[in-house]
Amino acid sequence: MTAERKKTRPIKVQPEMGRRQFMVRVGTLAGVSTVVAGGGLWLHGDEPVRHRAVEVLTLKDFRVPANGLYPVMAVVHGENVETMVREAVQKLGGLARFIHKGDRVLLKPNVGWDRQPQQAANTGPELVAAMARLCQEAGAAAVWVTDVSLNDPGRCFARSGIEAAALQANAQVMIPGKEDFLATDMGGTVLRVWPVNRLFHAVDKVINLPIVKHHSLSGCTLSMKNWYGVLGGRRNQLHQDIHTSIVDLAAAVRPTLTVMDAVRVLKHNGPTGGSLDDVQKENTVIASLDEVALDSYCLNYLALRPEQIPFLAMAEKRGLGQVRWQNLNISETQVS
Template sequence: MKRMKRRDFLKKTGPAVALAAVTGTTGFVFHNRESVKHRNVLAKSASFEVPSDPTLPVLTSATNTDPVAALNAALDGIGGIGRFVHPGERVVLKPNVGWDRTPAQGANTNPALVSEMVRLCLGAGATQVTVADVSCNDPRRSFLRSGIREAGETAGAQVMLPAEEDFGEVELGGTVLRNWTVLRHFVETDRFINMPVIKHHNLTLCTVGMKNLYGILGGRRNRLHQEIDQSIVDLAAFVRPTLTVVDGTRVLFRSGPQGGSLDDVSIENTVLCSTDQVAADARAVEFLGLSADRVGHIVLADRSGVGTLDYRAVGYKEIV
């Protein structure tokens, strides 16, 4: 199947028949792209944060050869799933599913983490859990080869491949990102859980939580590359996730963000959970041999009040 670049994903025009496929009552949803006018998504902000709790750390880290065990340990250390998801709520999960790569290649979020997070959210009483991303490579192939389609479906989520009509213009109010098309599922929800993977990036040195938010955007995002640090911060200031769950099980330490060679992947077996997306990124980049104060968008996010670069100062706990 011909690979589809992200910019072509939304450019495709002409007659098309919408196609949707759903497995059971949940499952994998995809459509042929139609030429339709973007409808407005009436969102002045997209803050899904929970109240702070001074008795709990802001950032936790757990290491275990079993990724599910690592996730549960890190999550329990920050208050457990019940702090973040309540009965009757809709939850959207945003893993990195950008690339037509296998789990071992480290370019996408570990599907075992996605599956477990779906299970946890449903167990906490969520009425619907949606797994979505706007892939860089062909979206069907990316969701299939990454293992995330199967992981999400099996656990009971709706795995969503967006159609053009699923995007809407949103007033982001940023310095660079003022108005942009956004996948509406990410702003029309009750809870937003960001699930990035730690990777090298050829433009930004790294991609973790804040950069992963690019995957909610439509349109020609390469237009943002000239001011990429500011655009990342604009987006992170607009989207305030309920929780950031960082996949550090396999770390793509070079040739990112797409990778390809197993020689570029280190096995770290670590999961981070945080209510501060800047703190999460600051800790995560250390797995790439970087200091957060050398990463432009992390420094800028700290200065802009999006979060705190000094993660130890806000409350950090390693769980062993």
């Protein structure tokens, strides 16, 4: 059988390997070995996982220089939101003082909850739209609207009317996703490095658009508290020291301008509300360059006194503004 097989199957023999071929073979393997060993040494390390160093950013100061010619705060009463916003900004020197041609502007309304405008748990959409149009008129290169919502963000932006209003005013809406946060050093007493919505690192100017609301833990949620919305992560831990957290946030985010929505005010069951019985019309818009004074002023709508709200005195101590707004240059007007 073996003999048969030998006949039927051609026997293949390796071509004889000359010295030259042998050297080439060994040389190639030696080369490969060198690459393996060199690569191994190059990649060798004491760190189990190679990471790109995470860059920790800091927020820039978005404020414009102070100007004594204009009041620090402008309170406007009226019926039409856009008229009130224009009047309030005009009193502070006009938007050209704050927004320059080509600026990328970020509007930060409160879009925390899946609530409709009349429930007053979110900033009113007319205010957001009016501010966006003003920025466009001032020559802003881009106007963004963003917030980090507590309820489902898609529903919050849709049902608050803010998404539609912003888009209609040619602003862009950014609903931050998981990847939209950058490690940022807040430099605070309790707030150190936290994930911050990346838009805050990409724009030139930031305008705070809060709404006056009752809040169960801090007493009120006004302009300084509105900065919770820059943070991602487990920000509900901030409740463990809410007053220091609010001051830390206000110290880290210094906006160009703040325009407070006191058209509808959520007087009870804040910050979520839900019943129209909790809401009362105050028909007021307030523009301010001093968040402490603004928040202190707005306590009137909630029947609170500054002494009841610890973060106000703490913020004043930190040099963020004045609790006694009565001492400041304030304008108060009525428009139709």
